[in-house]
Amino acid sequence: MTDLLTLQTDALARIAETADADELEGLRIEYLGKQGSISALMKTLGKMSPEERQEQAPKIQGARSAVTEAIAARKAQFETEALAQKLSSETLDLTLPAPQAPKGSVHPVSQVMDELAEIFADLGFSVATGPEIEDDWHNFTALNMAETHPARAMHDTFYFPDRDADGNRMLLRTHTSPVQIRSLVEQGAPIRIIAPGRVYRSDSDATHTPMFHQVEGLVIDRDINLGHLKWTLETFLKAFFEREDIVLRLRPSYFPFTEPSVEVDVGWQDVNGRKVLGGDGDAPGHGWMELLGSGMVNRRVIEFAGLDPDEWQGFAWGLGVDRLAMLKYGMDDLRAFFDGDYRWADHYGFSPFDQPTLSAGVGAGA
Numbered sequence: 001m002t003d004l005l006t007l008q009t010d011a012l013a014r015i016a017e018t019a020d021a022d023e024l025e026g027l028r029i030e031y032l033g034k035q036g037s038i039s040a041l042m043k044t045l046g047k048m049s050p051e052e053r054q055e056q057a058p059k060i061q062g063a064r065s066a067v068t069e070a071i072a073a074r075k076a077q078f079e080t081e082a083l084a085q086k087l088s089s090e091t092l093d094l095t096l097p098a099p100q101a102p103k104g105s106v107h108p109v110s111q112v113m114d115e116l117a118e119i120f121a122d123l124g125f126s127v128a129t130g131p132e133i134e135d136d137w138h139n140f141t142a143l144n145m146a147e148t149h150p151a152r153a154m155h156d157t158f159y160f161p162d163r164d165a166d167g168n169r170m171l172l173r174t175h176t177s178p179v180q181i182r183s184l185v186e187q188g189a190p191i192r193i194i195a196p197g198r199v200y201r202s203d204s205d206a207t208h209t210p211m212f213h214q215v216e217g218l219v220i221d222r223d224i225n226l227g228h229l230k231w232t233l234e235t236f237l238k239a240f241f242e243r244e245d246i247v248l249r250l251r252p253s254y255f256p257f258t259e260p261s262v263e264v265d266v267g268w269q270d271v272n273g274r275k276v277l278g279g280d281g282d283a284p285g286h287g288w289m290e291l292l293g294s295g296m297v298n299r300r301v302i303e304f305a306g307l308d309p310d311e312w313q314g315f316a317w318g319l320g321v322d323r324l325a326m327l328k329y330g331m332d333d334l335r336a337f338f339d340g341d342y343r344w345a346d347h348y349g350f351s352p353f354d355q356p357t358l359s360a361g362v363g364a365g366a
Helices: 002-016 021-032 037-047 050-089 108-122 150-155 177-187 226-241 299-304 321-329 334-338 342-348
Strands: 133-135 159-163 169-172 191-200 211-221 248-255 258-271 274-277 286-297 313-320
Touching: 002 021, 002 037, 002 050, 021 037, 021 050, 037 050, 108 191, 108 211, 108 226, 108 321, 177 191, 177 211, 177 299, 177 313, 211 226, 211 321, 226 248, 226 258, 226 286, 226 313, 226 321, 248 286, 258 313, 286 299, 313 321, 321 334
Parallel strands: none
Antiparallel strands: 133 169, 159 169, 191 211, 211 313, 248 258, 258 274, 258 286, 286 313
16 A cells, blocks of 8 residues: 555645645546546455455545545635735725615516506596406407307406306406496596506417406597597507607408407518517518507497497507517517516616606606
8 A cells, every 4th residue: 555655645745735726626636536546546445355445445535535635725725815815905995885775677567558658648548447357248248249259269268156246257357348348338428548457368478478468448439430540559659669650551350349340560670680660561671560459349339338339439459568568678578577587677677767758758768
């Protein structure tokens, strides 16, 4: 075991003479790594007879422990010297203000809700709200979706075992349209409202979540036509995206609560890998993006609200608030809205002191 004693003595001497932590780490690998010299001796124990192993194992283990302890002690010495050098060279200015504590921020969805309220208030709309736990009649039947209507399949939601006093099933609302019915019944016509809020559907992927936010608009008055609808949406989108080159395209569609119904497409272009709304979708390098659904309120819906459809007409529209936030502020995954990651909220959040105003720009705090 003369070679073992020499190996140990040499290792301890070299460890004591190391100049820095990097050199020390090299010695640790040389002696104690998987291919290290002392590790190689440990592996030979398995090839020895029981008598040899009983005699040699304590010696090899002793050498390994001595080298390990020497490396640990030298490493601690380097750390102590580094700390002492840092303390001697750094100074703390006690006259400087203390670091600010972490502050909360306004969630992008809340910010967009405020922006919507600001824009539509200027257009003469009021904000209406209603319950998130709805009955079957307000959520479906009053919106021209009978119990066997196929459109209900697109609104798969979460039902409760409870029923209301009239025997209607209770559920989490699938859109904010029930607020329109409740407002019409309570206030009558004429009426101009937007109905923002949380809605629920059985859907989950990168662009859909079981809970999301929606805003719907309703105008009921005399002599209302599709021209009023197009102007309202165009004015709203120009103010929201703060661009005058917003171009709309209306396509015929079907919704049970509107007739005629139209899908609203908006022109967009790719800017550095991001879809930016603006410009004619038929122009070179541009395209059309389906943004929202709308149409003239169905006569049956007006009747369900207790009004005469021969006297009152109107239009309605709806779109996702979360999607508006994604398009305007550059988020690409809806699930991040609900993850609760402070870093995401800190990056995309808004200062509570930056209130959206039409004069300063509804997105001025971004």
